[in-house]
Every structure is written in C-alpha cells, then in structure tokens.
Amino acid sequence: MQEQVIHTEKQDKRQHLLEVAERLFAEQGYEAVSIRHLAKEADVNIAMVSYYFESKEKLFRTLLESKxxxxxxxxxxxxxxxxxxxxxxxxxxxxxxxxxxxxxxxxxxxxxxxxxxxxxxxxxxxxxxxxxxxxxxxxxxxxxxxxxxxxxxxxxxxxxxxxxxxxxxxxxxxxxxxxxxxxxxxxxxxxxxxxxxxxxxxxxxxxxxxxxxxx
Amino acid sequence: MQEQVIHTEKQDKRQHLLEVAERLFAEQGYEAVSIRHLAKEADVNIAMVSYYFESKEKLFRTLLESKxxxxxxxxxxxxxxxxxxxxxxxxxxxxxxxxxxxxxxxxxxxxxxxxxxxxxxxxxxxxxxxxxxxxxxxxxxxxxxxxxxxxxxxxxxxxxxxxxxxxxxxxxxxxxxxxxxxxxxxxxxxxxxxxxxxxxxxxxxxxxxxxxxxx
DNA sequence: AAAAACTAAACAAACGTTTGATTTTTTCTT
DNA sequence: AAGAAAAAATCAAACGTTTGTTTAGTTTTT
CATH class of the missing domain: 1.10.357.10 (Tetracycline Repressor, domain 2)
Structure with a gap:
C-alpha cells in the first residue's frame, strides 16, 4: 500500500501537479493560485512547474486540453x-x-x-x-x-x-x-x-x- | 460642457473609483484588477484608493454593500x-x-x-x-x-x-x-x-x- | 558517462500599502 | 470681505512582499 502511494505520487509528478492544479484552480481561481502555493500543496519543488510546463499559463492550457x-x-x-x-x-x-x-x-x-x-x-x-x-x-x-x-x-x-x-x-x-x-x-x-x-x-x-x- | 465633465469627475472621485472598480472587477475578476490598473483607468493617483477605502479589500466590500x-x-x-x-x-x-x-x-x-x-x-x-x-x-x-x-x-x-x-x-x-x-x-x-x-x-x-x- | 529529475537560491517585476510633502479647499478671525 | 489657519485632497516616491521564472548545481536514473 505504501509502495503504491510512492509509486503513483513519485512516478509521475507531472500528472500529480495537473491534478492538484485542477483542484486549486477550481477552488480559488487562476490568479489566486500561486506557483509556490501549488508546489507546496503538490509537495514538489517550485521549479518543477516551469520544468514540466514552461509557465503557469501553459500549465493551465495543458490542464484545459487534457480534460x-x-x-x-x-x-x-x-x-x-x-x-x-x-x-x-x-x-x-x-x-x-x-x-x-x-x-x-x-x-x-x-x-x-x-x-x-x-x-x-x-x-x-x-x-x-x-x-x-x-x-x-x-x-x-x-x-x-x-x-x-x-x-x-x-x-x-x-x-x-x-x-x-x-x-x-x-x-x-x-x-x-x-x-x-x-x-x-x-x-x-x-x-x-x-x-x-x-x-x-x-x-x-x-x-x-x-x-x-x-x- | 467641459465644466460639467470636470464637475462630475472631480467632485466625487470616490464614487468615480467605485464605478470604475465595478466595471473592472466584473470584467477581469478581483485578483486580476490591480490598484495601479484601477487608478490609471479612473485617472486618479494610486494612493487615493487607500485614502478613500483603506484597502483593496474594503473597496470591494464597499462596492458590494453599496449595490x-x-x-x-x-x-x-x-x-x-x-x-x-x-x-x-x-x-x-x-x-x-x-x-x-x-x-x-x-x-x-x-x-x-x-x-x-x-x-x-x-x-x-x-x-x-x-x-x-x-x-x-x-x-x-x-x-x-x-x-x-x-x-x-x-x-x-x-x-x-x-x-x-x-x-x-x-x-x-x-x-x-x-x-x-x-x-x-x-x-x-x-x-x-x-x-x-x-x-x-x-x-x-x-x-x-x-x-x-x-x- | 550521459541524460533526466530535482533542488535551493536568486531574479526582476508587480503587488498592496505607506510616507511625507504639496496643493487645494474650507473654516474662522479680523 | 480679506487673509491667516486648519482641514482635506492629491501627489511622487518608496516600502516590504509576493509574484512567475531562471540559474547553476546536485542527485537520481538510464
């Protein structure tokens, strides 16, 4: 069970970020969700957002397109x-x-x-x-x-x-x-x-x- | 005609600020509207917002209550x-x-x-x-x-x-x-x-x- | 050994707010 | 009615934070 958690959470931080972002954006709105806030909530480093999605804007667009x-x-x-x-x-x-x-x-x-x-x-x-x-x-x-x-x-x-x-x-x-x-x-x-x-x-x-x- | 414009715009900047704020908040959302943006759009100094309403939050609340x-x-x-x-x-x-x-x-x-x-x-x-x-x-x-x-x-x-x-x-x-x-x-x-x-x-x-x- | 994943620290820009001085308006005294 | 004193209104500049993003280096995986 612990292995599974580690597996799903660590294997694809990108996907995890998207999921947390979806929740936060829905709850608080685009502007109110800061990268730092998102990174902390998803338990990843701040730089990972830019690393995976280039920018907050593109993260948002990725989320939109994926869903x-x-x-x-x-x-x-x-x-x-x-x-x-x-x-x-x-x-x-x-x-x-x-x-x-x-x-x-x-x-x-x-x-x-x-x-x-x-x-x-x-x-x-x-x-x-x-x-x-x-x-x-x-x-x-x-x-x-x-x-x-x-x-x-x-x-x-x-x-x-x-x-x-x-x-x-x-x-x-x-x-x-x-x-x-x-x-x-x-x-x-x-x-x-x-x-x-x-x-x-x-x-x-x-x-x-x-x-x-x-x- | 010019006198009237000066009159209505200068007599109550407070009211003018509220009206511009209503439009901007409706168009762009609370977070996206910055004090600088609002002040520029309303053609008043940045400090006037705090002077009349103390804070952005209270400006928003005032707008809500007044309407x-x-x-x-x-x-x-x-x-x-x-x-x-x-x-x-x-x-x-x-x-x-x-x-x-x-x-x-x-x-x-x-x-x-x-x-x-x-x-x-x-x-x-x-x-x-x-x-x-x-x-x-x-x-x-x-x-x-x-x-x-x-x-x-x-x-x-x-x-x-x-x-x-x-x-x-x-x-x-x-x-x-x-x-x-x-x-x-x-x-x-x-x-x-x-x-x-x-x-x-x-x-x-x-x-x-x-x-x-x-x- | 090369590539990918990850990190702490720093970046400039923009944020809401405050300061301290200046201008305008109002009030009061003469 | 005139002018000084008080109050209100306005301003440019700066405050300390927070923002999104980047850098340069470290760890992990391939």
Whole structure:
C-alpha cells in the first residue's frame, strides 16, 4: 500500500501537479493560485512547474486540453439514432448532468474562464467545442418540432435553460446547498441528489417541449 | 460642457473609483484588477484608493454593500398580494430578469464571489440575502400548489432552474451570444432580447408549473 | 558517462500599502 | 470681505512582499 502511494505520487509528478492544479484552480481561481502555493500543496519543488510546463499559463492550457471532453461523438450518434425526440433529449440531460457532476472542478474552471474571457485562445477552444454541441442539441429539438413531437418553443433559449440550470448548480455550490436546505458540503453532488436533479430537469423540459396528446 | 465633465469627475472621485472598480472587477475578476490598473483607468493617483477605502479589500466590500439590492420588500409584497399564483411567478420573472440585466456587471461579481467563497463575510452577506428571497419564491410556488393552481413539481429545483437560467445568461456572456447566434457584443442584453428572454422563461415555467384544465 | 529529475537560491517585476510633502479647499478671525 | 489657519485632497516616491521564472548545481536514473 505504501509502495503504491510512492509509486503513483513519485512516478509521475507531472500528472500529480495537473491534478492538484485542477483542484486549486477550481477552488480559488487562476490568479489566486500561486506557483509556490501549488508546489507546496503538490509537495514538489517550485521549479518543477516551469520544468514540466514552461509557465503557469501553459500549465493551465495543458490542464484545459487534457480534460476537454469529447462529447460530440456521443451527441451526433444520439441525433442520428432512430428513437423518439424526447428520448434523445432525455439522454442528453442524463449525459450532461453526469458529465458536469463528475468533472465539476473542471467545469467550474471552464465557466470562470468563459466569463472572464482573458485568455482568448482558451475562450476560442471552449467556445468552439460548446458551439458544435449546442448545434446538435438544437438539431434534436428542431427535429422533434418538425416531426410534430415538440411544441414550437424557443429552441435556443431552451438550451440556455438546460445548460444554465446545470451550470449554476455546479458553479454556484453554495446556492445549491441553500436551495436544497442541505448543510454546506459536497453532498449535493451525491448520487441521490443527482437523480433528483435529473428527474426535475426531465419533468420541466418534458412539460415545456412535449405536445399534449389532447391538444 | 467641459465644466460639467470636470464637475462630475472631480467632485466625487470616490464614487468615480467605485464605478470604475465595478466595471473592472466584473470584467477581469478581483485578483486580476490591480490598484495601479484601477487608478490609471479612473485617472486618479494610486494612493487615493487607500485614502478613500483603506484597502483593496474594503473597496470591494464597499462596492458590494453599496449595490446590494433590496429586492425582498417587493417579493414579500408580491407573495401577500391577492392575485393568481402564476401571475406572481410571472412578476417574479420580470423583476429578476430586469434586475439582472440592468446590473449585470454587479451580478457577475457576486456570482464569482459566491463560487470562489474566499471572503467568508461577503459570502455570508450575499447568501443571507439570497436565502430570504428564495424562501419567498418557494412560498409562492407552494401556495400555488396548495391552491390547486400548480403541479406538485420540485419547488427547490424549479427555483434553481429559474435562477440558473438567468444567472448563466448574465454570467456567461459569450455562451449567450453563441446560442442566439449573435455577433459577440452586449447586444444580447438589449431590450429586444430581454423581452424574448422573458417570454421564454414564462413559457417554460408555465408549462412546468400550471395544471392543465383538462387534466 | 550521459541524460533526466530535482533542488535551493536568486531574479526582476508587480503587488498592496505607506510616507511625507504639496496643493487645494474650507473654516474662522479680523 | 480679506487673509491667516486648519482641514482635506492629491501627489511622487518608496516600502516590504509576493509574484512567475531562471540559474547553476546536485542527485537520481538510464
């Protein structure tokens, strides 16, 4: 067991640095995390950051690129599949909630990065990825509308609602705890809450999107 | 005309500093805005910040307190009023969208502050205010449910959706532009988009909340 | 013996803040 | 109303830290 710890911690300090950096950046923001702070937390020498990543900026970019999720393939497959439109949306909801809940530290970083827009390369990278995914989801909604399964809602803002609800739940941790009247902790991201969250999202978007049979 | 400029800029440098600080903090985040940067942008001497506000921290706190919105009174009045529950929710939506759109720079700061949770006093201040408001809105939803006007939806997460949609639209500026396929600018916060946003929110929450007559 | 990994110490630059002097405004006395 | 005294506002320069990064040397691995 001790050997394993030494193994995983010493074999790849680079990876270890990335992991600690992800946590710290998510917790405190890019500017607030100093190299010294990061090095101490990761228990490596200060110079190792420059040694492995050249600069703090490039460490950040490496982190971003290494974790940039490849969701598009799944979404495209979903769009092309031969199931009712609502089932597609339901699966989109499941996937996004799972993805965001599991990688919440990373998504917090992404959101802050998009909000500040200080590093144009990152903004471009994230934005492009996001734009493509959103286009597919809009495709699903419009397909449902054309097939007479969905109401003619504002597709773009419907996506904003789906994405916004999940984003805020992840990003604004404290708010989520307060809303669900849970003592402040990461418990709101547990399995129980995640299922509750999925139920709510599906219930709301179903009511919003689906044409009632008796309409 | 020149006299007026001199008048407004010189009469209260303190206020001017606060206004520039609000813009810069919203744009770049607390840590990224240096005193020198702020002083230069506001065209005052570096020492004036400490002279008026003691420290950067207290400047930030002053900004927060001076802009902390007093929404509760309006909400409480709304809850007590004798109109259908949906009309109450509709007014809540209008008020929140207007409030957030107009003071979006301030709300971006608040959201970042809540996400990072680095200054406990600020978090407490914002959280308390928020908690009270959310309790009232939950009251409106539960009242509608008891009166048989609303479905028994997950009230807490419904609020999360309302708040989350608006928050993300304000906070994630770029995302909003991309979703609405608008060239990047503050145009998505113009009157036209604001009305569209209100229509969407009401449409979605109405479908979600309202019991269909023929159910 | 060569290469890679690692380290302590030092670097200039930028940070928030303070100092001490100077200018401007206000207040009070004549 | 005029001018001296007091107060407030403003400034350039410097304070001690901390920042990200580099250096030059040591240890470890290949």
């Amino acid at each position: 940039m999720p490849k969701t598009r393939a799944i979404l495209e497959e979903l769009l092309a599949s031969d199931i009712p439109s609502w089932e597609k949306m339901s699966k989109v909801i499941d996937m996004y909630i799972d993805k965001f809940f599991v990688n919440r530290a990373f998504h917090r970083i992404i959101m802050r990065e998009m909000s500040l827009q200080q590093r144009p390369e990152h903004v471009q990278l994230i934005a492009d990825n996001f734009a493509r995914n959103m286009k597919i989801i809009r495709g699903i909604i419009e397909e449902g509308q054309e097939k007479g399964q969905f109401r003619y809602v504002d597709a773009e803002l419907t996506i904003a609602s789906m994405f916004g609800t999940i984003s805020t739940a992840i990003y604004n941790h404290k708010l989520m705890c307060m809303l669900t009247q849970q003592p402040d902790s990461e418990l709101v991201y547990g399995d129980e809450y995640r299922e509750r969250f999925k139920r709510h999202m599906k219930s709301m978007l179903q009511a919003h999107l689906l044409l009632k049979a008796g309409g | 902390m919105p007093k929404t509760r009174a309006i909400l409480e009045e709304l809850l007590a009023s004798d109109i259908p529950s949906w009309e109450k929710m509709s007014k809540v939506i209008d008020m929140y969208i207007d409030k957030f759109f107009v003071n979006r720079a301030f709300h971006r700061i608040i959201m970042r502050e809540m996400s990072l949770q680095q200054r406990p006093e600020h978090v407490q201040l914002i959280a308390d205010n928020f908690a009270r408001n959310m309790k009232i809105i939950r009251g409106i939803i539960e009242e509608g449910q008891e009166k048989g006007q609303f479905r028994y939806v997950d009230a807490e997460l419904t609020i999360a959706s309302m708040f989350g949609t608006i928050s993300t639209a304000i906070y994630n500026h770029k995302l909003m532009c991309m979703l609405t396929q608008q060239p990047d600018s503050e145009l998505v916060y113009g009157d036209e988009y604001r009305e569209r946003f209100k229509r969407h929110m009401k449409s979605m929450l109405q479908a979600h909340l309202l019991l269909k007559a023929g159910g």
